[in-house]
Amino acid sequence: MNIEDQLQQLTGDLPHGLTEGVALGTGLAEGYDFYESALGQVIVTFNPEGVSSVDIADGFEDRYLERLGRVLIRAEAPTAWRRHIPEAIERGTPGKLPVDLRSVTAFQEKVLHTTATIPKGEVRPYGWVAYEVESPRAVRAVGSAVARNPIPLIIPCHRVVRSDGHIGNYSLGGPHNKIDLLEHEGAMPRLLEDLAARHIRVRGNPADRIYCLPTCSRIRGASELIDFRSTAAAEQAGYVACEFCRPHG
């Protein structure tokens, strides 16, 4: 055989994983991997832009297809931010982890970014989020944005609750998971329900005459607390709003 013919045969098959690697690198497919959380094992999906969804394993693929509709490939997250995923799940905020919120509207994205600022161990009413995104009347729109959060646990939508005492629904397996999570984080969901049942919205510390939302870390260690049914009532009693939890609305 002459040399040209031999050179022509110096090829083989397409290497394993090349098709998948290209699909993942272009974003035509998303990768998924398993992580531990306070709710047990969860599935995290990601692409070069960041983490795109978090879900529980049961029924995951159907929900994913309905919502994001891309091809899924078992993969490892990009090395540049892989280590931030367990940390973000544990702390309940993205931190340095990039999140891909291209599947939601600009308003919903704003709501989710605000939600991500709620500290661990605390909760905020839907109205508070509406106020923070400068749409104080859009409480219902905030509600549906939070319900559609594609990245629960990392964007802590479980920290947004109804002001009437109901903990509210939760996309990640139902309301019992929301209560479990809040208990795990020390946000005292039972106390919140009890306060709401008594129509108490804010609590003031007579020592510094500052009033806060019930889970604010500022009033955690206070020896005595005065309960108020509204921010107006607290103001009337000569109390000033806390600058950390901003108990408005």
Place this chain on the structure above:
Amino acid sequence: MNDLANALATDLDKTFPTVVETMGRQLFWGLRRICGDHQEAEDLTQETFIRAYRALDGYEPERIRAMDLRPWLWTIAMNLGRNHLRDQSRRPTYVEMTDAGTEDPELMDGAAWDRRLSVLNDHQRKAVVLRHVVGLGIVEISDITGRPEGTVKADVHRGLARLRETIEEET
């Protein structure tokens, strides 16, 4: 070939995997013979396709329709510098689920040919591989490498001669 460009122009996302399936084999093995390293060739092939996709995503359909995809992909591949590795840390990596061997079956005595090809200088090796392993024409290779046609012809000619000498020395 033109059917593929037409399909790409109509539906990029749906057609692109077919481009990888159709052209990936040749691109990978060409790069594999040029650089002599399996993993590096795989990285370069993947990077070429990712950059190609991004470029196509920004092109008008008419422009895609008029494209000759194979030499275009090779132009991208030949222009990839070492800095492409920087981007890899920003991408998910595929996890092999089967026990399939990582080394592909190589026809002929692949390792011996890697050694022989390594004897050639870079220009000769590229020219010989693109001409005879990949099967591109002299004009296409000239476009891809940016070297005049006459020079490419000479590179191929001298490269083949050098390979013949090397094989003779082996026996």
